[in-house]
Amino acid sequence: xxxxxxxxxxxxxxxxxxxxxxxxxxxxxxxxxxxxxxxxxxxxxxxxxxxxxxxxxxxxxxxxxxxxxxxxxxxxxxxxxxxxxxxxxxxxxxxxxxxxxxxxxxxxxxxxxxxxxxxxxxxxxxxxxxxxxxxxxxxxxxxxxxxxxxxxxxxxxxxxxxxxxxxxxxxxxxxxxxxxxxxxxxxxxxxxxxxxxxxxxxxxxxxxxxxxxxxxxxxxxxxxxxxxxxxxxxx
Amino acid sequence: xxxxxxxxxxxxxxxxxxxxxxxxxxxxxxxxxxxxxxxxxxxxxxxxxxxxxxxxxxxxxxxxxxxxxxxxxxxxxxxxxxxxxxxxxxxxxxxxxxxxxxxxxxxxxxxxxxxxxxxxxxxxxxxxxxxxxxxxxxxxxxxxxxxxxxxxxxxxxxxxxxxxxxxxxxxxxxxxxxxxxxxxxxxxxxxxxxxxxxxxxxxxxxxxxxxxxxxxxxxxxxxxxxxxxxxxxxxxxxxxxxxxxxxxxxxxxxxxxxxxxxxxxxxxxxxxxxxxxxxxxxxxxxxxxxxxxxxxxxx
Amino acid sequence: xxxxxxxxxxxxxxxxxxxxxxxxxxxxxxxxxxxxxxxxxxxxxxxxxxxxxxxxxxxxxxxxxxxxxxxxxxxxxxxxxxxxxxxxxxxxxxxxxxxxxxxxxxxxxxxxxxxxxxxxxxxxxxxxxxxxxxxxxxxxxxxxxxxxxxxxxxxxxxxxxxxxxxxxxxxxxxxxxxxxxxxxxxxxxxxxxxxxxxxxxxxxxxxxxxxxxxxxxxxxxxxxxxxxxxxxxxxxxxxxxxxxxxxxxxxxxxxxxxxxxxxxxxxxxxxxxxxxxxxxxxxxxxxxxxxxxxxxxxxxxxxxxxxxxxxxxxxxxxxxxxxxxxxxxxxxxxxxxxxxxxxxxxxxxxxxxxxxxxxxxxxxxxxxxxxxxxxxxxxxxxxxxxxxxxxxxxxxx
Numbered sequence: 050x051x052x053x054x055x056x057x058x059x060x061x062x063x064x065x066x067x068x069x070x071x072x073x074x075x076x077x078x079x080x081x082x083x084x085x086x087x088x089x090x091x092x093x094x095x096x097x098x099x100x101x102x103x104x105x106x107x108x109x110x111x112x113x114x115x116x117x118x119x120x121x122x123x124x125x126x127x128x129x130x131x132x133x134x135x136x137x138x139x140x141x142x143x144x145x146x147x148x149x150x151x152x153x154x155x156x157x158x159x160x161x162x163x164x165x166x167x168x169x170x171x172x173x174x175x176x177x178x179x180x181x182x183x184x185x186x187x188x189x190x191x192x193x194x195x196x197x198x199x200x201x202x203x204x205x206x207x208x209x210x211x212x213x214x215x216x217x218x219x220x221x222x223x224x225x226x227x228x229x230x231x232x233x234x235x236x237x238x239x240x241x242x243x244x245x246x247x248x249x250x251x252x253x254x255x256x257x258x259x260x261x262x263x264x265x266x267x268x269x270x271x272x273x274x275x276x277x278x279x280x281x282x283x284x
Numbered sequence: 285x286x287x288x289x290x291x292x293x294x295x296x297x298x299x300x301x302x303x304x305x306x307x308x309x310x311x312x313x314x315x316x317x318x319x320x321x322x323x324x325x326x327x328x329x330x331x332x333x334x335x336x337x338x339x340x341x342x343x344x345x346x347x348x349x350x351x352x353x354x355x356x357x358x359x360x361x362x363x364x365x366x367x368x369x370x371x372x373x374x375x376x377x378x379x380x381x382x383x384x385x386x387x388x389x390x391x392x393x394x395x396x397x398x399x400x401x402x403x404x405x406x407x408x409x410x411x412x413x414x415x416x417x418x419x420x421x422x423x424x425x426x427x428x429x430x431x432x433x434x435x436x437x438x439x440x441x442x443x444x445x446x447x448x449x450x451x452x453x454x455x456x457x458x459x460x461x462x463x464x465x466x467x468x469x470x471x472x473x474x475x476x477x478x479x480x481x482x483x484x485x486x487x488x489x490x491x492x493x494x495x496x497x498x499x500x501x502x503x504x505x506x507x508x509x510x511x512x513x514x515x516x517x518x519x520x521x522x523x524x525x526x527x528x529x530x531x532x533x534x535x536x537x538x539x540x541x542x543x544x545x546x547x548x549x550x551x552x553x554x555x556x557x558x559x560x561x562x563x564x565x566x567x568x569x570x571x572x573x574x575x576x577x578x579x580x581x582x583x
Numbered sequence: 584x585x586x587x588x589x590x591x592x593x594x595x596x597x598x599x600x601x602x603x604x605x606x607x608x609x610x611x612x613x614x615x616x617x618x619x620x621x622x623x624x625x626x627x628x629x630x631x632x633x634x635x636x637x638x639x640x641x642x643x644x645x646x647x648x649x650x651x652x653x654x655x656x657x658x659x660x661x662x663x664x665x666x667x668x669x670x671x672x673x674x675x676x677x678x679x680x681x682x683x684x685x686x687x688x689x690x691x692x693x694x695x696x697x698x699x700x701x702x703x704x705x706x707x708x709x710x711x712x713x714x715x716x717x718x719x720x721x722x723x724x725x726x727x728x729x730x731x732x733x734x735x736x737x738x739x740x741x742x743x744x745x746x747x748x749x750x751x752x753x754x755x756x757x758x759x760x761x762x763x764x765x766x767x768x769x770x771x772x773x774x775x776x777x778x779x780x781x782x783x784x785x786x787x788x789x790x791x792x793x794x795x796x797x798x799x800x801x802x803x804x805x806x807x808x809x810x811x812x813x814x815x816x817x818x819x820x821x822x823x824x825x826x827x828x829x830x831x832x833x834x835x836x837x838x839x840x841x842x843x844x845x846x847x848x849x850x851x852x853x854x855x856x857x858x859x860x861x862x863x864x865x866x867x868x869x870x871x872x873x874x875x876x877x878x879x880x881x882x883x884x885x886x887x888x889x890x891x892x893x894x895x896x897x898x899x900x901x902x903x904x905x906x907x908x909x910x911x912x913x914x915x916x917x918x919x920x921x922x923x924x925x926x927x928x929x930x931x932x933x934x935x936x937x938x939x940x941x942x943x944x945x946x947x948x949x950x951x952x953x954x955x956x957x958x959x960x961x962x963x964x965x966x967x968x969x970x971x972x973x974x975x976x977x978x979x980x
Contacts, residue, residue: 097470123472135467137460148460151453152472194471324752326759374960381697382959384755385903388699389955392896396948400941511892515763518756526752553771556764563760567745567753 304540525573692908735872
């Protein structure tokens with residue numbers, strides 16, 4: 050379970066997040082939605098420690114995350130797949146995965162086997178340089194790399210960006226399946242609200258750094274005001 | 285066979301090889317720093333020189349050659365790590381010329397302080413390997429126990445570094461920290477420590493190289509001993525590609541051999557000129573180095 | 584000051600001119616060199632008068648710069664008449680160095696590149712002057728200097744061409760290789776260059792006859808020669824600074840600053856990256872050669888071992904301490920260089936370090952190296968930057 054309380058984040062004079070508070074329950078998928086500039090990426094970066102907030106608290110399983118270095122937060126079991134995926138192009142697929150498994154003290158062979166089973170394409174290309182992968186394959190690699198460390202909290206920043214609708218649908222299914230065992234908490238940031246809401250349990254809507262709505266996904270889907278103003282979804 | 289091995293050409297090749305592995309080692313240490321910190325360390329010859337002085341004069345006394353080497357290398361590790369923490373930390377993210385200028389200043393300070401404390405008179409470091417060339421059928425072969433020691437040591441160090449980077453977890457983290465520091469942090473890599481480690485390793489490699497040079501009977505240890513070697517090492521690294529360890533070693537050895545021929549058949553003063561020409565021509569043809577794998581800068 | 588600006592601006596020029604004429608009138612009969620001084624003062628006053636007229640600096644920047652140069656030149660020339668021969672000598676050495684610093688400052692400040700080869704370019708200029716004078720004694724000095732500068736520029740072109748596509752570290756390393764190679768190059772052609780021993784000028788530079796008329800009869804020809812050489816150096820320095828100031832402000836200068844800050848944007852705007860970079864390098868090489876040529880004339884000889892890596896790094900330090908990319912910075916650096924030996928010697932003797940000890944002989948290296956590091960870390964804009972900040976601080980109070 051992760052709880053964010055009264056988070057305030059600034060970039061110089063610009064307030065990116067204002068008094069943001071919400072909870073993401075264990076084992077559930079919480080979507081964070083909103084238009085460009087709403088602060089979604091900033092929220093994830095603050096949780097994983099890349100950005101220090103001006104004020105506020107983030108509690109994850111009894112740990113206080115604010116003020117911790119990103120590498121320490123990662124070692125607590127937080128996996129962040131950043132915007133742009135962060136796949137290291139100069140490494141091979143397997144080296145990227147080895148890097149992911151490095152600090153998590155998991156059995157490498159077993160971990161690799163599990164990820165190759167889940168993403169067969171990666172297994173086929175395991176010795177290739179990541180630069181040669183397509184967009185969808187990179188997304189899978191980034192996710193596999195985060196998953197191989199067996200995180201308890203997974204932060205996904207716009208995983209569907211640049212992907213074809215079919216690939217996006219598959220991706221969302223995979224994320225849904227990951228949470229089937231209820232041991233993994235997922236915070237899913239998406240601009241593509243409809244695909245996210247299809248698999249999310251709860252949703253938080255951000256607008257210009259503030260929380261506009263925080264409710265069960267079904268409720269939000271049904272609320273037509275929200276569609277129009279914040280999600281840009283077709284009627 | 286004997287005549288062949290003692291011939292002028294083979295002699296030049298062997299001598300060039302001996303010099304070349306030295307250039308290759310320094311080039312390798314430059315590549316290590318470049319890959320881990322994105323900085324071209326102009327003090328890459330001066331820092332190991334200082335560490336060698338520390339080892340020889342301050343700590344070693346009468347302990348014998350191998351403890352002396354070990355202490356110098358240890359001093360090199362410490363100096364490298366300390367320099368990173370104290371000096372270089374402030375320079376990440378600043379304009380590109382800042383670290384260059386600061387390391388150039390550091391170079392001068394180290395040489396001046398070393399000369400002030402220990403004077404510029406060359407000091408000999410007696411090694412257990414004889415510098416006298418072997419003889420085959422009455423003619424000298426351009427190899428002596430000492431030169432074999434140099435070549436073997438250099439090759440061993442290069443292999444160890446290569447193995448470290450390719451096969452170990454530490455090497456993976458070092459490479460990742462250099463290529464993608466933010467992503468590495470997200471994966472739990474202690475990036476700052478890796479940066480320091482990069483400096484520690486590269487200064488260590490440089491110190492081994494300096495010890496080899498300084499224990500050469502015909503050279504000795506002076507504050508300026510690494511100046512010329514740094515220049516040749518830089519040329520080798522630049523020609524091979526600042527981000528390619530293999531390139532550094534291969535160019536170092538090749539350049540060493542070419543220069544030996546130039547010195548023998550033309551004029552010893554033409555050596556550095558040739559090296560300069562090699563550098564200029566190579567950079568005009570392949571600005572990023574011959575063995576480099578770096579992608580073109582994306583707009 | 585703020586309330587009175589408008590009326591004061593109108594009367595200032597006239598007031599200055601009148602003041603200048605009064606001084607000239609009073610001074611003329613009383614000093615030995617009265618006429619010369621009077622003329623100098625009038626020129627200075629007139630120039631300053633024109634400069635403070637409203638809008639002159641914006642409407643006619645080139646003329647304004649020329650007048651400013653004239654005033655500075657005026658004052659300095661006047662000064663040389665009164666200073667001792669030793670001080671004049673130091674002034675000349677420092678002025679020549681400031682030319683070198685200006686060239687390097689342009690390269691680094693305007694286009695963000697570092698060159699460690701400037702002492703070797705100085706050496707080129709210095710050697711060419713001596714070699715040419717050895718074989719063609721009748722060429723006027725100015726022509727010899729121009730030849731030396733042209734040679735420096737040519738070598739700069741040779742080295743600068745590969746620099747077109749290089750990033751910072753590669754250029755710095757390449758120029759390092761050049762400066763390390765310089766002694767060997769010198770020895771390679773030692774039949775022309777005199778190897779390590781160098782060359783002497785066949786006829787030392789002497790002052791023209793008319794100059795002696797301004798001084799008392801027992802002034803030695805050595806002193807006269809020094810004063811003449813110093814004046815020549817100062818005039819050449821002023822011209823060099825004038826040209827550079829115009830270059831800084833011109834389209835080419837702006838293009839180079841754009842490259843320094845964002846080369847991708849520069850390319851998109853149509854600036855030719857390679858050409859601009861080579862040009863900057865050639866300019867800095869030419870200026871360095873000019874400085875070296877002047878050194879040879881000042882010393883009446885050239886000594887190649889002077890032009891070492893240590894000198895290059897000293898040049899770098901002076902430029903950084905003075906302020907990268909600024910004209911005042913080059914002047915500061917020149918002044919510091921002229922007096923650094925004296926100051927450092929004074930310092931070592933006062934701190935109790937034996938003058939023959941190793942520490943004393945290494946002091947310049949330690950001082951300049953340490954200053955370079957500290958300045959780059961804590962005050963990267965050097966003395967000029969510090970002055971700017973001081974002015975801003977006072978303005979904001």
